[in-house]
Amino acid sequence: MRDEKQPQPSKMKRVYQGIHSMKFGMVLLLIIGVLSIIGTILPQDRPLSFYEEEYNALIYGIIETFQLHSVYQSWWFIALMLLLSVNLLLCSIIRLPKLLKKMKQEPSAPDPKEKGLFFFDAKKEINREAVFKKAGFSAPKKHSTGEGEVYYRRKHAVGHLGSWFTHIGLLVIIVSYLVGQIAGFETFFYGVPGVSGSIEDTPYQLSIEDFTIDYREDNSVEQYTSNLRVYDEDNTMIKEGISSVNDPLRVEGLSIYQNGTGWATEMHLFKEDEPLRSLTLYQGEIHVDDDQRIAIQFYDFYPDYVFHQGMPATRSPYPNNPHLLYVLFYEGLRADMNVVAMGEEVVFQEYAFRVEDPRQFTYLQIVRDPGIPGALLGGVLLIVGIFTAFYLYPKTLIVREGPKGIELWARAPRGEKLFHSNLTSRLKEESNWE
Amino acid sequence: MGVDQSLQLEITLFNLSIALYLLSMVLYLVFFIAKKERAGDFGSYLIKGGFMLHTVALGVRWVAAGRVPLSNQYEFATAFAWGIVLCFIIFEIKFSYKAMGTFVTPIAFLIMGYAAMQSKDIRPLMPALQSNWLSIHVGTAVISYGAFGVAAGVSLMYLLRNQFSNSPFVKKHLPDLSTLDLISYRAIALGFFFLTLVIVTGAIWAEQAWARYWSWDPKETWSLITWIIYAVYLHARIMRGWQGKKTALFSVIGFICVLFTYIGVNTLLPSIHSYALLLPFEW
Ligand code: HEM
Numbered sequence: 001m002r003d004e005k006q007p008q009p010s011k012m013k014r015v016y017q018g019i020h021s022m023k024f025g026m027v028l029l030l031i032i033g034v035l036s037i038i039g040t041i042l043p044q045d046r047p048l049s050f051y052e053e054e055y056n057a058l059i060y061g062i063i064e065t066f067q068l069h070s071v072y073q074s075w076w077f078i079a080l081m082l083l084l085s086v087n088l089l090l091c092s093i094i095r096l097p098k099l100l101k102k103m104k105q106e107p108s109a110p111d112p113k114e115k116g117l118f119f120f121d122a123k124k125e126i127n128r129e130a131v132f133k134k135a136g137f138s139a140p141k142k143h144s145t146g147e148g149e150v151y152y153r154r155k156h157a158v159g160h161l162g163s164w165f166t167h168i169g170l171l172v173i174i175v176s177y178l179v180g181q182i183a184g185f186e187t188f189f190y191g192v193p194g195v196s197g198s199i200e201d202t203p204y205q206l207s208i209e210d211f212t213i214d215y216r217e218d219n220s221v222e223q224y225t226s227n228l229r230v231y232d233e234d235n236t237m238i239k240e241g242i243s244s245v246n247d248p249l250r251v252e253g254l255s256i257y258q259n260g261t262g263w264a265t266e267m268h269l270f271k272e273d274e275p276l277r278s279l280t281l282y283q284g285e286i287h288v289d290d291d292q293r294i295a296i297q298f299y300d301f302y303p304d305y306v307f308h309q310g311m312p313a314t315r316s317p318y319p320n321n322p323h324l325l326y327v328l329f330y331e332g333l334r335a336d337m338n339v340v341a342m343g344e345e346v347v348f349q350e351y352a353f354r355v356e357d358p359r360q361f362t363y364l365q366i367v368r369d370p371g372i373p374g375a376l377l378g379g380v381l382l383i384v385g386i387f388t389a390f391y392l393y394p395k396t397l398i399v400r401e402g403p404k405g406i407e408l409w410a411r412a413p414r415g416e417k418l419f420h421s422n423l424t425s426r427l428k429e430e431s432n433w434e
Numbered sequence: 435m436g437v438d439q440s441l442q443l444e445i446t447l448f449n450l451s452i453a454l455y456l457l458s459m460v461l462y463l464v465f466f467i468a469k470k471e472r473a474g475d476f477g478s479y480l481i482k483g484g485f486m487l488h489t490v491a492l493g494v495r496w497v498a499a500g501r502v503p504l505s506n507q508y509e510f511a512t513a514f515a516w517g518i519v520l521c522f523i524i525f526e527i528k529f530s531y532k533a534m535g536t537f538v539t540p541i542a543f544l545i546m547g548y549a550a551m552q553s554k555d556i557r558p559l560m561p562a563l564q565s566n567w568l569s570i571h572v573g574t575a576v577i578s579y580g581a582f583g584v585a586a587g588v589s590l591m592y593l594l595r596n597q598f599s600n601s602p603f604v605k606k607h608l609p610d611l612s613t614l615d616l617i618s619y620r621a622i623a624l625g626f627f628f629l630t631l632v633i634v635t636g637a638i639w640a641e642q643a644w645a646r647y648w649s650w651d652p653k654e655t656w657s658l659i660t661w662i663i664y665a666v667y668l669h670a671r672i673m674r675g676w677q678g679k680k681t682a683l684f685s686v687i688g689f690i691c692v693l694f695t696y697i698g699v700n701t702l703l704p705s706i707h708s709y710a711l712l713l714p715f716e717w
Pocket of ligand 1: 020022025026027087088091114128163166167170286386389390414653665668669672
């Protein structure tokens, strides 16, 4: 039954209270957690046609409507994150004054209803300083009340702010992440040593000076290293350095990552015995020429070629016997596919081609993410906040010397039980505290 | 000592520590069921003995591999079990409830068993894994997952105690609900602090190695889900209506997420953390 005398908060007020409540925050967190599972099961960021082929019409419809092919960039996922941010922001703003007040507040005199830790005979003397010291507190402050002298000391007042810093840290991370998504960019650059060109969407030029791969004895790769130079729009070099795996080259807010490698060869194409074109052909590329009459695809590469069990293969990563697997298209149709050695000529109708000078090229990923400093700051706040919340409990120790005797109170609103058992064992040795 | 001999020594020590963990588990069970205090004491000695041998085994492997032994399924599984036992020993000393052993040692033993089934070869690291951040990242994961393992055991005790609150047997052997809640809370606080370190150091490392500090890779996403579950646990404890049984359930679900993040993601889902389909060309 509703109590008619109690005024109900208005609807607006209830919604507002709901929005900054911890319960709403937890429900949001759980929803975000559960829905993010979708993106770990369903392949992400493929073209829509992939899903159309792979799944039935109903599932495809759901995928398309809710952008499940790109869950973490979908409008509803971002909306949930923004809602969580609003929830955290409001809750943090509302809590701060209360927390600051708690931090500054001097402890009240013990209330008779509150249970003390120890109660002693009034005749007994205690070494107050020693007790506070033993309990891990500095020398006590004092104030007098009607019921006698009260000595107290507080510790870890900052502990009140632990969860607040944690929440702000998370907020900063979410905002920084969204900033990175909106304002960040990514591009790729590849080439053999000697290649230079402009970095897409930036005023900078990049030149690949050298590229090396270090192998171990067992032929596994130890490290890939690109020597790079970066030039600005006036062609002045602004940075020279290396990029290797785990150690990107940083310049002007850009990070250049050693991301991949592959083989490249020089290709010479002839038509009716006349040179038609010479160029560097990269693994995976397809070169189309002469009004699309001829196309040659660099399909695969075998640096140390053997024909093994009916298949081309390589014995080692070293170019001891380099061969290229090409696919040739003639007038739009796939016409020929074969393995060819370096320098060996392949003739097809009026065309001929030859590949030589195999080298490994470097594949670089270039990223700018203006959210990184914020995300890092948020991460630090998160860690410091959590540590503060869990390991710097606000504690108060109070001794009252009054007519009833000497009483000891210990308060730790967030960890009373632990604090009490800890104190009991620490103070047991004080001989006059039986 | 050559690498092969070191590996042999490591395997021997590993097997001995599994054996001691098994014995200790049996003793803790006897303690719990037959209420034999002595059995509990012996269980506690044996697990400490096993832990010492286990520590030496990890050290031997560290020296033999010339790097922190935390970079494949075997190495992580054995370190994971080590972390659980370490946290268990700390919590047993701190709270001195023997019955914890009955619930925590089986978890540690199962993970040791999983480790025993993995390949123990020492392989050289691919370039992306040659980073100090890897050691910090996985090292903190060992402590975090270890603490969560202890918390899961204690939360199971909580659920049992809560379910059979009238059974004199349960009443006699299990600490009261508020104590169990306190122990699992402290274990989760430790685990949560370390899990946050795992995620943050992982992000720093990913930014250097994979160009993105967060790319929603399945392993990352599942560790975030785990983190969320434990965050909800921490708030459920102080939220009206979610306290008690619900809170303990979040702790158990959280540990299932831990196990899935560690084992399930690698075997069931595509991920850069499986180091397979990593980069556009063959690395
Ligand atoms: C993943 C997200 C979150 C994390 C990691 C987090 C972390 C924490 C931590 C570590 C504590 C201290 C708990 C303890 O000492 O046992 C805490 C307390 C608290 N959290 Fe969160 N939190 C998150 C989200 C939220 C949200 C969405 C709200 C909603 C308003 C919220 C409200 C609170 C409140 C009010 C407290 C204080 C409880 C108290 O001191 O009595 N938190 N949080």
